[in-house]
Amino acid sequence: DTAVSQTPKYLVTQMGNDKSIKCEQNLGHDTMYWYKQDSKKFLKIMFSYNNKELIINETVPNRFSPKSPDKAHLNLHINSLELGDSAVYFCASSQTLLISGTGDFGTQYFGPGTRLLVL
Amino acid sequence: DQQVKQNSPSLSVQEGRISILNCDYTNSMFDYFLWYKKYPAEGPTFLISISSIKDKNEDGRFTVFLNKSAKHLSLHIVPSQPGDSAVYFCAAPLRGGKLIFGQGTELSVKP
Numbered sequence: 001d002t003a004v005s006q007t008p009k010y011l012v013t014q015m016g017n018d019k020s021i022k023c024e025q026n027l028g029h030d031t032m033y034w035y036k037q038d039s040k041k042f043l044k045i046m047f048s049y050n051n052k053e054l055i056i057n058e059t060v061p062n063r064f065s066p067k068s069p070d071k072a073h074l075n076l077h078i079n080s081l082e083l084g085d086s087a088v089y090f091c092a093s094s095q096t097l098l099i100s101g102t103g104d105f106g107t108q109y110f111g112p113g114t115r116l117l118v119l
Numbered sequence: 120d121q122q123v124k125q126n127s128p129s130l131s132v133q134e135g136r137i138s139i140l141n142c143d144y145t146n147s148m149f150d151y152f153l154w155y156k157k158y159p160a161e162g163p164t165f166l167i168s169i170s171s172i173k174d175k176n177e178d179g180r181f182t183v184f185l186n187k188s189a190k191h192l193s194l195h196i197v198p199s200q201p202g203d204s205a206v207y208f209c210a211a212p213l214r215g216g217k218l219i220f221g222q223g224t225e226l227s228v229k230p
Contacts, residue, residue: 004162031216033216033218035218040222041206041222041223042220042222043163043208043218043220043223044220045217045218048215048216048217050216055215055216056215056216056217058217090162090163092162094216106216107153107165107168108165108216108218109165110155110162110163110164111162112160112161112162113160113161113162
């Protein structure tokens with residue numbers, strides 16, 4: 001039973017194309033995220049959704065559009081792909097959002113990643 | 120601005136010895152810290168966490184120490200095993216669930 005799954009695992013495409021990456025979690029979590037790991041291996045958040053509502057949009061170009069049809073799914077659609085979009089994209093989920101002031105934190109569980117290569 | 124820093128990109132230790140991975144942070148608002156472990160071609164896996172109200176948290180072979188005055192935390196693995204070879208990320212959350220990650224330290228445990 002895969003807790004957080006992503007498809008596809010590998011994606012090779014040409015510049016200018018539009019592509020989507022799908023993410024599903026079967027943990028019953030309320031919050032889902034997209035992270036990007038660039039060539040320097042930095043992991044940076046792109047988006048977070050809580051109960052299908054956008055919470056974080058981390059200055060990502062509007063060519064990237066997340067869509068959450070329900071709490072268990074958060075898909076990432078990328079328009080007009082550019083060379084610099086080549087990276088590994090990770091989906092994650094957590095039971096809750098950070099609750100400030102208490103130290104409580106919804107531990108985030110990550111999917112296996114989607115390796116995107118734009119040629 | 121790198122709010123979470125892991126200054127050692129790699130670390131090599133002998134099996135059975137202690138591995139110490141270090142992490143520094145600059146944001147005083149962080150009140151919770153996590154360590155993730157990542158194998159090649161897999162997503163990060165949660166390992167251990169610590170709240171800022173504690174200075175130590177232990178889970179089996181893994182212990183995390185927090186020094187708030189120095190804005191420094193460390194992960195100790197004792198004894199180290201070859202299966203511990205992976206990239207370890209230190210992370211701290213901001214409001215809204217935004218995890219700020221360090222650059223990672225690649226640990227190699229040699230038999």
